[in-house]
Amino acid sequence: MEPLRIGLCGLGTVGRGVVELLDRNRDLITRRAGRELRIVRVASRTARPEVDLGGAEFGTDVAAVVNDPRVDVVVELMGGTDAARRLFDACLGARKHFVTGNKALLAGQGAHLLEQARAVGIAVGFEAAVAGGVPIIKALREGLAGNAVEWIAGIINGTSNFILTAMSRERRSFADALAEAQARGYAEADPTFDVEGIDAAHKLAILSALAFDVRLDASAVFTEGISRVTAEDIEYARALGYRVKHLGIARRSTGGIEMRVHPTLVPESRLIANVDGVMNAVVVHSDAVGSSLYYGAGAGALPSASAVLADLIDLARGNIVTPRLHGGQRVLPMSAVETAYYLRIPAVDQPGVLAKVAQILSFAGISIEAVIQREQAIRKEAGRQWVPVIILTHRVIEAAMDRALAAIQTLPEVVDTVMRIRVEPLDDHA
Amino acid sequence: MEPLRIGLCGLGTVGRGVVELLDRNRDLITRRAGRELRIVRVASRTARPEVDLGGAEFGTDVAAVVNDPRVDVVVELMGGTDAARRLFDACLGARKHFVTGNKALLAGQGAHLLEQARAVGIAVGFEAAVAGGVPIIKALREGLAGNAVEWIAGIINGTSNFILTAMSRERRSFADALAEAQARGYAEADPTFDVEGIDAAHKLAILSALAFDVRLDASAVFTEGISRVTAEDIEYARALGYRVKHLGIARRSTGGIEMRVHPTLVPESRLIANVDGVMNAVVVHSDAVGSSLYYGAGAGALPSASAVLADLIDLARGNIVTPRLHGGQRVLPMSAVETAYYLRIPAVDQPGVLAKVAQILSFAGISIEAVIQREQAIRKEAGRQWVPVIILTHRVIEAAMDRALAAIQTLPEVVDTVMRIRVEPLDDHA
Numbered sequence: 001m002e003p004l005r006i007g008l009c010g011l012g013t014v015g016r017g018v019v020e021l022l023d024r025n026r027d028l029i030t031r032r033a034g035r036e037l038r039i040v041r042v043a044s045r046t047a048r049p050e051v052d053l054g055g056a057e058f059g060t061d062v063a064a065v066v067n068d069p070r071v072d073v074v075v076e077l078m079g080g081t082d083a084a085r086r087l088f089d090a091c092l093g094a095r096k097h098f099v100t101g102n103k104a105l106l107a108g109q110g111a112h113l114l115e116q117a118r119a120v121g122i123a124v125g126f127e128a129a130v131a132g133g134v135p136i137i138k139a140l141r142e143g144l145a146g147n148a149v150e151w152i153a154g155i156i157n158g159t160s161n162f163i164l165t166a167m168s169r170e171r172r173s174f175a176d177a178l179a180e181a182q183a184r185g186y187a188e189a190d191p192t193f194d195v196e197g198i199d200a201a202h203k204l205a206i207l208s209a210l211a212f213d214v215r216l217d218a219s220a221v222f223t224e225g226i227s228r229v230t231a232e233d234i235e236y237a238r239a240l241g242y243r244v245k246h247l248g249i250a251r252r253s254t255g256g257i258e259m260r261v262h263p264t265l266v267p268e269s270r271l272i273a274n275v276d277g278v279m280n281a282v283v284v285h286s287d288a289v290g291s292s293l294y295y296g297a298g299a300g301a302l303p304s305a306s307a308v309l310a311d312l313i314d315l316a317r318g319n320i321v322t323p324r325l326h327g328g329q330r331v332l333p334m335s336a337v338e339t340a341y342y343l344r345i346p347a348v349d350q351p352g353v354l355a356k357v358a359q360i361l362s363f364a365g366i367s368i369e370a371v372i373q374r375e376q377a378i379r380k381e382a383g384r385q386w387v388p389v390i391i392l393t394h395r396v397i398e399a400a401m402d403r404a405l406a407a408i409q410t411l412p413e414v415v416d417t418v419m420r421i422r423v424e425p426l427d428d429h430a
Numbered sequence: 431m432e433p434l435r436i437g438l439c440g441l442g443t444v445g446r447g448v449v450e451l452l453d454r455n456r457d458l459i460t461r462r463a464g465r466e467l468r469i470v471r472v473a474s475r476t477a478r479p480e481v482d483l484g485g486a487e488f489g490t491d492v493a494a495v496v497n498d499p500r501v502d503v504v505v506e507l508m509g510g511t512d513a514a515r516r517l518f519d520a521c522l523g524a525r526k527h528f529v530t531g532n533k534a535l536l537a538g539q540g541a542h543l544l545e546q547a548r549a550v551g552i553a554v555g556f557e558a559a560v561a562g563g564v565p566i567i568k569a570l571r572e573g574l575a576g577n578a579v580e581w582i583a584g585i586i587n588g589t590s591n592f593i594l595t596a597m598s599r600e601r602r603s604f605a606d607a608l609a610e611a612q613a614r615g616y617a618e619a620d621p622t623f624d625v626e627g628i629d630a631a632h633k634l635a636i637l638s639a640l641a642f643d644v645r646l647d648a649s650a651v652f653t654e655g656i657s658r659v660t661a662e663d664i665e666y667a668r669a670l671g672y673r674v675k676h677l678g679i680a681r682r683s684t685g686g687i688e689m690r691v692h693p694t695l696v697p698e699s700r701l702i703a704n705v706d707g708v709m710n711a712v713v714v715h716s717d718a719v720g721s722s723l724y725y726g727a728g729a730g731a732l733p734s735a736s737a738v739l740a741d742l743i744d745l746a747r748g749n750i751v752t753p754r755l756h757g758g759q760r761v762l763p764m765s766a767v768e769t770a771y772y773l774r775i776p777a778v779d780q781p782g783v784l785a786k787v788a789q790i791l792s793f794a795g796i797s798i799e800a801v802i803q804r805e806q807a808i809r810k811e812a813g814r815q816w817v818p819v820i821i822l823t824h825r826v827i828e829a830a831m832d833r834a835l836a837a838i839q840t841l842p843e844v845v846d847t848v849m850r851i852r853v854e855p856l857d858d859h860a
Contacts, residue, residue, distance in 0.1 A: 021718050025578050032575045034751075127573075133719030135573025142572075142749075143557075143565025145462045146739025148455050271701055271725060281723075288451050288736035289563030289726055293711075295701060295860060296722030306718035309576025319572075319749045321464070430725060 003036035004316040007065035007096070008056075009087055010077035011044035014101060014128070016051045017301030018075065018308050023054065029309065033316035037309070041065045066090040073097035073123075073315055075308060081105045088113055092120055097320070099311045101128030101304055107202035107218035111209070111325050114216075123320040125311030130203045131156055131280040133303030134296040135310060140210045140284065141323060147286035149211040151251035153264075153426055154282035155275050156203040158298040159187045159194035160226050160246040164234070164263075165276040168243070171231045186278055196225035197246065197261040204248035204261055207282070212250060214257045215327035221248075222334040224262035233344060233419060236372060236390045237265050240342075242423070243273040249424065256332030265342050265423040271295075271430050283430045291430035335399040340369070340423035342392055345408060346416040349378050349385040353413045357389065360411075364404035367394045386415045392423065433466035434746040437495035437526070438486075439517055440507035441474035444531060444558070446481045447731030448505065448738050453484065459739065463746035467739075471495045496520040503527035503553075503745055505738060511535045518543055522550055527750075529741045531558030531734055537632035537648035540639070541755050544646075553750040555741030560633045561586055561710040563733030564726040565740060570640045570714065571753060577716035579641040581681035583694075583856055584712035585705050586633040588728040589617045589624035590656050590676040594664070594693075595706040598673065601661045616708055626655035627676065627691040634678035634691055637712070642680060644687045645757035651678075652764040654692040663774055663849060666802060666820045667695050670772075673703040674851065686762030695772050695853040701725075701860050713860045721860035765829040770799070770853035772822055775838060776846040779808050779815040783843045787819065790841075794834035797824045816845045822853065 008015060022029065022037055030036045042053055043062040057068075066074055066087065074096050076084050084105045091098045098117065100106070106113070106129055117124045127137045131154070140149070155161050159181055166177035178195065181187035193199050201221040209216035226246050234244045242265040251258040266273040271293055275281040280298030285291045297303035314320045347353045354373065361368060372390040379386055393401075401420070409418055438445055452459065452467055460466045472483055473492040487498075496504055496517065504526050506517050514535045521528045528547065530536070536543070536559055547554045557567045561584070570579070585591050589611055596607035608625065611617035623629050631651040639646035656676050664674045672695035681688040696703040701723055705711040710728030715721045727733035744750040777783045784803065791798060802820040809816055823831075831850070839848055 017718075021576055025576060025717070028578055029576055031754075031756075032571075133574075134722055135569055138568065138573050139565055141462075142744060143568050143740050144736065145743040146451055146455060146459055146736050148458055271704060274701060274704060286736075287455070288447075288732035288739075290733065292564055292724070292726030294722070294724060297720050302718035303720065306574065306576050306716075309718075310573050313575040314572060317749075317751055319751070321747055321749070324461075326461075 001035040003038040004312065005038055005040045005070050005072045006312065007068060007071035007074045008039050008042045008077070009062045009065055009074060010079065011042060011046060011049055011051065012077065012079065013301045014304040015077040017305030018077070019051050019053060021302055021305045021309060029313065033313040035316050037312055037316060040070045041068045062087055063090060066094050066096055071096060073099060073312065076100040076102060081108060085109065091122060092116055095120060095122060097123040097315055099125040099308055101126065101308060103129040103202040103206060106216065107205045110206065111216040111327055114322055114325055117322045118324060123315060124322045125315065125320055127311050128304045128307035130206055131282060132298040132300060133306045134280055134282065134294050134298065136282050136294050137210065138310065139294055140207065144284060144286050144289060147288045149284060149286045151249065151285045152207055152211055152282060153247050153249045153272065153424065154207070155245055155272060155280050156248050156282065156298065157194055157200040157246060158278035158280055159191065160200070161275070162186050162278045163195065164226060164229065164244055164246060167231050168234045171235065173231060174227060174229060195227050197223045200246065200248045200261045204250060204259060208250040208257065208259050209325050209327065210323060212252060212257045212329055213326050214259065214329040214331055216325055220259060220331045222260040222262070226263050228419060229263050232388065233421060236344065237342065239372060240370060240392055241268055242266060243268050244421065245273060247424070253332050255336055256330035258332045258337050260334060260337065263421050265421055267425060270426050272426065283426065291427065293430045335402065336397055338395050338397045340393055340395045341401055342421040342423055343390070344419040345389040345391065345414060346386055347389050348413045348415060349387045350413065354389060356411055356413070357408055360404050360407045361393065364400045366396045366400060366404055369394050384415065431465040433468040434742065435468055435470045435500050435502045436742065437498060437501035437504045438469050438472045438507070439492045439495055439504060440509065441472060441476060441479055441481065442507065442509065443731045444734040445474070445507040447735030448507070449481050449483060451732055451735045451739060459743065463743040465746050467742055467746060470500045471498045492517055493520060496524050496526055501526060503529060503742065506530040506532060511538060515539065521552060522546055525550060525552055527553045527745055529555040529738055531556065531738060533559040533632040533636060536646065537635045540636065541646040541757055544752055544755055547752045548754060553745055554752045555745065555750055557741050558734045558737035560636055561712060562726070562728040562730060563736045564710055564712065564724050564728065566712050566724045567640065568740065569724055570637065574714060574716050574719060577718045579714060579716045581679065581715045582637055582641055582712060583677050583679045583702065583854065584637070585675055585702060585710055586678050586712065586728065587624055587630040587676060588708035588710055589621065590630070591705070592616050592708045593625065594656060594659065594674055594676060597661050598664045601665065603661060604657060604659060625657050627653045630676065630678045630691045634680060634689060638680040638687060638689050639755050639757065640753060642682060642687045642759050643756050644689065644759040644761055646755055650689055650761045652690040652692070656693050658849060659693050662818065663851060666774065667772065669802065670800060670822055671698055672696060672853070673698050675703060677854070679854065683762050685766055686760040688762045688767050690764060690767065693851050695851055697855060700856050702856065713856065721857065723860045765832065766827055768825050768827045770823055770825045771831055772851040772853055773820070774849040775819040775821065775844060776816055777819050778843045778845060779817045780843065784819060786841055786843070787838055790834050790837045791823065794830045796826045796830060796834055799824055814845065
């Protein structure tokens, strides 16, 4: 059988990983795919490749890759959205299949791109866009295809999980843990994309579109990062039987599909509460299977290359179908989402404060599940004594909590911004 | 597009689950598959179906299902190997695709069956044969297709995991926990198949053939069940930082592929050590991704039906390829497998016993990592005082341990059979 001939655009970490993995497991891949996977042409901004490209032609012009008549499929690993979009458009014109790990491209323009690809009959593979080496796209599209998905909850940003794990294990501050993540190469010099939840929102938008038939649009995801979480929050959460994880959550509710990314208290007995370091994990709760969980490396050269190769092998077998995303489902606004809450209220240490807070919550229809106020946590600052009052509430809609928090925040006894972290019981131990 | 027309043989738990799930999620499945999945004919031993079959024709003759010219694919959910084999042969003759969850059939004759299926060009799907609703077959064959697998370790028998979990949480005996499993319908009246590891060996044989190109043959799997594990063993394991799980393990070693099913001490920090109750989980350690884990319900009507439907939807999309199993890799005999060991040695409580045991181990080249001998564990029976001596060893090949155990067992101070449980560190926290 003819080889599947690959044009590779981008020779950064993942691009080099694809070259390396294909070279290392060539025989095994040929056997599994039923034909050889051969990189015939490579384009990169760098003047010379830092990796052995075998017999592949090398240059700096991506258009030459797309237009090379030998190329069956273009692998886009350049990053950025503008150049990647131009490359996709060129593939459309040239009728070349397109494999990418570019979650920003997909989360911004994916619905339109996939529609165009279906119209001209090219396949688009994007397993590498979410959770690196974990085949979660395939699980959702194929393994669970007979199921109606009820909810998804995932640790889909390794950087945030690394930072929260370091804060939890060593009681370090966010800034300190972030600095370590940067030193290890897990976080960028400007970490905003990871720690403010933007990357996770992109990935959740992709998962949600596949699972719930909601429009692929990251701007519809409620997005909150981990930068305001403190080691103290993590410690109080632990005292209450929870771990703090940065989760992407999508759920079918009455009224629409919830899509949200935020720090979350998860019961410590859940498997996903015990996923630490840079690892990723996604729980899918579906009607037939119940909870299933998919865990593994979310980033890195070889895990991401593994996902790219899974798409290429599917393509070589004739097994890739570009999904049809209708996007007919409504997104539930965050104000209508119902969760439980952890609140940390920095309040002056005097009688009656807790009563006032409890009254505000009660007035908003919010019932309290637990309170922690520890004498040893009392602090003296600027001539006043204050103490963090920790409250765990029962479930209530976000709009009610917003109103209650606004009222609590204006109490004269509250000395600083109230911290709110959403609580999700999840279930089935996953 | 024409519907995919299904002939269903067997209307037990899983068969009824398939009917129910297909009916419940009909629109969603049609959309995802790109065409309708329609059950046109059903055969079952029961005189009348206990489920609404829609417009499907019903009878007791499976041959009529295969020979019905409308049927594109036969779903075998009858169980047993003889009738299932005859049904497969009929499908071969009639050129009908074949979807099954019959692990015993596959583990015994799978290599030959798949070869015949490839020869005549029919597809064989068997996602339901391992770990129920968890799409682990698909992950191995497709999601990780670019990877060389280094090892697999899985909780693949929910009954055994339920029993071990009950023994661990409530310090109950094996017999007591088994009785509860039976009362809940998790274990058969004759539980041998589950608790002696036979079912797990079938599943491991299937996973190993896919991952390691070893011959699909359950009789080559070293098989030990959980019936000799005591609540005391679980408690000592916990004191040493381990949980006891019944694992199926396959590993590429120098000299061949290890294939073994046995109770295993796993460090408590591993995710898989925290998979409890009837749930299944499989860790796959592969060269590119490292450790990835797949968790979910391993049995039950709807999880298994979900796996059957995944195969059917793949078939409807034209995406199913019957694997080519070369089986060229050699199996490493158990005597050459290297692991660490937990030993529980019931010995009379007198000076010098531990020295004798240590000397035997040392003579066999086995070094000791930890020893527990507790005064409060001393028992008096038949006029003697004895005590369990717990030893954790470093890694050594099984043959050396066999020799050492034979020698220890003959010591006059050893009052009962020595218990050995293998220890696996696994890694990457999965």
